[in-house]
Amino acid sequence: MLKIRSFQGLRPSADLVADVACVPYDVIDSQEAAALAAGNPSSLLHVDRAEIDCPPGTDIHSDAVYAKAVENFQKLQKDGVLERESTPCIYLYELTMGTHTQTGIAAVCNIEDYENDLIKKHEKTRKDKEDDRTRLVGDLRANTGPIFLTYRDDAQIDALVDSARKETPLFDFVAPDGISHKVWRIEGGEAFTRAFAKIPCSYVADGHHRTASAARVGKELREKNPSHSGSEDYNWFLAVLFPATQLKILPYNRIVADLNGRSQEEFLAAVKEKFAVSENASDSPDAPGKISMFLGGKWYGLQIPDQSHADPVSRLDVSVLQNEILAPLLGIDDPRTSQRIDFVGGIRGTKELVQRVENGRGAIAFSMFPTTVDQLMDIADAGQIMPPKSTWFEPKLRSGLFIHTF
Numbered sequence: 001m002l003k004i005r006s007f008q009g010l011r012p013s014a015d016l017v018a019d020v021a022c023v024p025y026d027v028i029d030s031q032e033a034a035a036l037a038a039g040n041p042s043s044l045l046h047v048d049r050a051e052i053d054c055p056p057g058t059d060i061h062s063d064a065v066y067a068k069a070v071e072n073f074q075k076l077q078k079d080g081v082l083e084r085e086s087t088p089c090i091y092l093y094e095l096t097m098g099t100h101t102q103t104g105i106a107a108v109c110n111i112e113d114y115e116n117d118l119i120k121k122h123e124k125t126r127k128d129k130e131d132d133r134t135r136l137v138g139d140l141r142a143n144t145g146p147i148f149l150t151y152r153d154d155a156q157i158d159a160l161v162d163s164a165r166k167e168t169p170l171f172d173f174v175a176p177d178g179i180s181h182k183v184w185r186i187e188g189g190e191a192f193t194r195a196f197a198k199i200p201c202s203y204v205a206d207g208h209h210r211t212a213s214a215a216r217v218g219k220e221l222r223e224k225n226p227s228h229s230g231s232e233d234y235n236w237f238l239a240v241l242f243p244a245t246q247l248k249i250l251p252y253n254r255i256v257a258d259l260n261g262r263s264q265e266e267f268l269a270a271v272k273e274k275f276a277v278s279e280n281a282s283d284s285p286d287a288p289g290k291i292s293m294f295l296g297g298k299w300y301g302l303q304i305p306d307q308s309h310a311d312p313v314s315r316l317d318v319s320v321l322q323n324e325i326l327a328p329l330l331g332i333d334d335p336r337t338s339q340r341i342d343f344v345g346g347i348r349g350t351k352e353l354v355q356r357v358e359n360g361r362g363a364i365a366f367s368m369f370p371t372t373v374d375q376l377m378d379i380a381d382a383g384q385i386m387p388p389k390s391t392w393f394e395p396k397l398r399s400g401l402f403i404h405t406f
Contacts (some may be wrong), residue, residue, distance in 0.1 A: 005193050007236065010077065011083065011404050019081075020043065021175065023399070024206075027396060050103045053149075088188065089189065091105075091152045092105060095180065105196075106239070108404050111218040129215055134212075169182045189269075202241055227235075252371075255353060258340065267295070271293070277300050
């Protein structure tokens with residue numbers, strides 16, 4: 001069964017938490033990170049995206065960037081921005097975006113559970129991204145950003161969460177993007193450890209590269225330690241576990257640069273051979289099995305044929321789009337490496353799709369219905385892999401609220 005436990009990590013004080021907390025490193029680029037951290041030396045972006053403090057043009061994977069990350073991390077501790085907890089703790093972490101609220105348990109999980117598939121995956125990782133986080137985690141000897149895990153709802157855990165939420169939160173702030181963040185501190189957290197010992201597995205919702213990197217670092221340190229016992233902190237990594245019914249997945253939309261040599265009329269005719277197509281459709285599908293396509297200044301609705309006979313991956317709308325349109329008609333054989341396709345998280349809305357196409361930054365856009373959590377878990381249970389960019393989770397977990405060191 002699943003192993004979690006408390007940890008005696010680093011965290012900011014309540015008066016500094018809003019300055020320290022930052023968005024995940026992988027949802028912004030270097031320029032955006034620099035803008036967000038400007039005038040704020042306490043931001044954890046100075047650690048997670050340390051290239052912002054290096055000379056312009058510095059390779060983000062250079063030794064200098066990792067050295068700067070370590071330097072900045074140590075400075076945050078030396079200056080008292082990050083302080084060591086007095087005792088091992090588990091935390092509750094609640095995020096509210098509009099009318100949506102989700103509450104997870106922040107703890108450390110065991111790398112053996114990841115290796116033994118008790119923490120299940122549904123995506124492949126890219127070697128360059130995995131290598132980057134492995135280097136950073138290993139050099140820092142810390143997990144600065146939590147991995148987003150989910151599990152099937154459990155009444156006992158729900159009751160523990162409800163009880164703990166009656167106390168005064170340790171942190172309570174609203175980030176610049178309007179998302180509310182609350183954290184409760186639970187010393188010891190043994191009741192949660194016992195409750196999760198009855199949970200058969202969890203699933204990586206967001207953070208496959210961070211999970212793989214944490215496991216790699218733990219394995220490397222285990223192999224270097226002749227006195228390895230299994231109790232060392234490097235055997236554990238930082239995560240927040242949320243019940244599946246609380247999660248909110250937004251669509252992950254697609255834009256393609258050109259029509260692969262076809263005119264708009266030729267392309268539309270080819271699509272009509274595969275799908276029932278309606279004109280003047282909504283810009284957002286209202287149910288699974290539908291795709292909205294923006295072409296030539298107009299939205300079209302595509303009705304996907306019945307896929308109930310297919311396997312869990314092939315049934316996904318994003319798989320149908322890839323297998324029936326992107327690959328055969330648009331020549332996007334590998335969306336992970338193709339430079340002709342771009343992915344736009346649903347948080348940006350469909351206006352972003354229209355704007356990019358009308359500005360000439362794409363020839364065609366596809367608006368998708370969100371993949372469901374049940375689909376994610378079914379695919380992971382079957383040991384299968386989702387197509388890239390199948391899910392966009394919101395709200396995003398902030399890094400820096402609690403940090404696990406080893």
